Structures are given as structure tokens and as C-alpha cells.
Amino acid sequence: DTGVSQDPRHKITKRGQNVTFRCDPISEHNRLYWYRQTLGQGPEFLTYFQNEAQLEKSRLLSDRFSAERPKGSFSTLEIQRTEQGDSAMYLCASSLGGGAGNEQFFGPGTRLTVL
Amino acid sequence: GDSVTQMEGPVTLSEEAFLTINCTYTATGYPSLFWYVQYPGEGLQLLLKATKADDKGSNKGFEATYRKETTSFHLEKGSVQVSDSAVYFCALSDPLTGANSKLTFGKGITLSVRP
Numbered sequence: 001d002t003g004v005s006q007d008p009r010h011k012i013t014k015r016g017q018n019v020t021f022r023c024d025p026i027s028e029h030n031r032l033y034w035y036r037q038t039l040g041q042g043p044e045f046l047t048y049f050q051n052e053a054q055l056e057k058s059r060l061l062s063d064r065f066s067a068e069r070p071k072g073s074f075s076t077l078e079i080q081r082t083e084q085g086d087s088a089m090y091l092c093a094s095s096l097g098g099g100a101g102n103e104q105f106f107g108p109g110t111r112l113t114v115l
Numbered sequence: 116g117d118s119v120t121q122m123e124g125p126v127t128l129s130e131e132a133f134l135t136i137n138c139t140y141t142a143t144g145y146p147s148l149f150w151y152v153q154y155p156g157e158g159l160q161l162l163l164k165a166t167k168a169d170d171k172g173s174n175k176g177f178e179a180t181y182r183k184e185t186t187s188f189h190l191e192k193g194s195v196q197v198s199d200s201a202v203y204f205c206a207l208s209d210p211l212t213g214a215n216s217k218l219t220f221g222k223g224i225t226l227s228v229r230p
Contacts, residue, residue: 003158004158031216033217033218035218040222040223041222041223042119042204042206042220042221042222042223043159043204043218043220044220045217045218045219048217056217091158091159093159093218095216102216103161103164104161104216104218105160105161106151106158106159106160107158108157108158109158
């Protein structure tokens with residue numbers, strides 16, 4: 001299966017620590033998205049890449065958050081100085097091409113718990 | 116800004132019952148509309164979509180019609196099965212809010228089907 005993969009699946013950390021998550025999209029997909037999902041809510045858009053260029057960041061993405069997609073393939077999302085409010089499921093999705101009707105394929109997510 | 120409103124849940128039905136899950140939206144432009152489903156322990160996956168007014172999306176016995184006049188995209192199934200138990204998310208992608216095709220999700224609704 002060559003779907004979207006994310007690593008790790010679960011991360012428990014103490015407040016103030018830095019964490020990094022990885023996403024591997026479907027290989028031919030040029031677009032990659034990060035979303036955050038808290039309990040009882042739908043996913044919320046964080047940021048988006050087309051190839052290696054980060055083209056949009058949500059206001060949800062504070063300056064403690066940084067995302068990269070250095071070679072236009074996998075992406076990393078780093079959270080510095082984690083806070084309890086960062087506890088959530090972090091979802092990665094990828095798509096081929098643009099257009100509002102294009103399907104995004106989601107990974108299983110990384111569940112972050114900040115103690 | 117864009118938003119998606121789903122009916123409150125959870126919903127519990129007996130097998131073979133008729134299902135309707137309401138979804139209404141607010142968007143700047145003419146969005147594409149989606150239903151995503153999350154089965155227990157799995158990632159989000161696209162169930163169906165519609166990209167213009169009066170289009171009907173369908174898959175696995177589920178249907179939804181894009182109603183521009185009522186800004187709605189209600190999900191229906193004539194006879195649910197236990198295997199349909201999952202969380203259902205309505206979402207939109209609005210081309211006028213950017214070419215990135217980011218998805219705006221509703222809160223989701225949990226469906227449980229009893230044998």
C-alpha cells in the first residue's frame with residue numbers, strides 16, 4: 001500500500017519540549033497539507049505545500065510551529081516549546097494537482113499528548 | 116469566512132434504517148463539497164463529492180446532492196449496515212479563498228448502527 005504515512009503515530013511529551021512529526025505523501029502527489037484535529041472537532045487547516053514551496057500558513061500556526069518539505073517529497077512539522085493546548089491529532093494529506101474538486105488523501109495522523 | 120455546519124450527534128440507528136445527516140455551508144465562492152468518513156482506527160477517507168450545483172455524489176450506497184439554493188449537502192443512505200458505523204465529516208473547498216484547495220470541515224458526527 002502506498003498511501004500517506006505518518007510517523008510517529010503517538011507522541012507523549014512534557015510541556016516545553018520540542019517535537020517533530022514526519023509525513024510521507026503518495027509519491028506522485030505535489031501538494032501536501034497539514035491539519036490539526038482536537039477532540040470533538042473536525043480537522044483545521046494549518047499549512048500547505050506545493051512541491052517544496054510553503055504557500056500558505058493558517059493563523060492557527062503560531063511562531064512555535066514550523067513545517068518543511070525540503071525536496072518536495074516528505075514533510076516535517078516541528079513544534080517548539082510545546083504547550084498543553086498543542087495536544088491534538090496532527091493529520092497530513094496529499095493531493096495530485098490543484099483545483100477545488102481534487103481529492104485529498106489523508107494519513108492516519110500523529111496523536112500528540114503534552115503533559 | 117467559509118464554514119460548515121453539521122447536525123448534532125451522535126446518531127444511533129438499527130440496521131436497515133434510513134439515514135440522513137444534515138450539512139449546510141457558508142462560502143465566499145462556489146465551493147466543491149465533500150463527505151469524508153473515518154472508520155474506527157483508520158484515517159479519513161473520501162466518501163463522495165460534488166463540484167457544482169445540482170450534482171449528486173454517490174458511493175457505497177450513500178448519496179448527497181449539492182443544493183445551492185439551500186446551501187446544503189445532506190448525506191443519505193436508504194439502508195444502513197453495522198459496517199457503516201463511523202464518524203462522518205462534511206467539508207468544502209472554496210476556490211475564492213485561495214488556489215490551495217484547503218478543506219474546511221464540519222465538526223463531524225458519530226454514527227452507530229446496531230445489529
